[in-house]
Amino acid sequence: MGFGVREFELALLHRMRDVNAEKVEETLGLLGASRAELREAHAHWTRLAHAPRAPKGAAALRRALGPPPHRGRRPAGSLTCDVLRWPLPTWPGLAYEALVGPGGELWNQWFVRPSGAAALTFADLVPWACVVGDVGASFPGAVQIDGPAPHHWTVDFRHDGETHRARFVYGLFQRLERAPSGPF
Incomplete structure (x- = not known):
């Protein structure tokens, strides 16, 4: 195969x-x-x-996905990383992004919206329709939390007086839950 x-x-x-x-x-x-x-x-x-x-890291992604149609650079603190993006047919309008450090190490990989974060309403939180950046930009005060497994992210945010937890895998929205009680 x-x-x-x-x-x-x-x-x-x-x-x-x-x-x-x-x-x-x-x-x-x-x-x-x-x-x-x-x-x-x-x-x-x-x-x-x-x-x-x-091949490891970004080289493995290139081997599977081919040359990235988008290449760029982005500051990350005092360093600059390479940004590589590939569209994937199952998720149109999004891109799979790899951030590669100065030594060639793969820092992060996840889905992004290439055009920039979308402004969402609560009703727009539909599985696979948005990414971490969309939720962070659309709900002021949203807080990212480490997910429970590799490549999982969690974003807690408030809406209509309640705290919600958006769960993501590879940066792609999967489901919405009520967040556990506690300070937000």
Whole structure:
């Protein structure tokens, strides 16, 4: 099995299944993919990540996705990182972004809105329709919290007097929950 865009999308879906299994099952049907293909793509990506001679970091992304259509630079504190972005067919209007440090190390990878954060209403919080940056820009005082697993993010924010928790995988919105009580 080669590892290209379809397999990469399936590997991402495997991780998203942890938080939004129903949406992943729906998408597998649209892609004509089986659960076995989903598991194999994840296992293949994991094997590549641990294989001594396989490319790592951004080089692994380039191998799977091809050359990034967007390349740029962004300051990050006192350093500057390279920004690489690829559109993925399953998530039109968004891009998969990799931030690469000065030494070539992969600092972050997640979905972004290439045109900049969208202004959302509470009703716009629909799975896979927005990214972390959209929620942060749309709900003043939103706070990012480490997620419970790799590539998971959580954003707590207030709306209509209640605290909500938006859960993301690879920066892509998955579901909304009531946040646990406590200071916000």
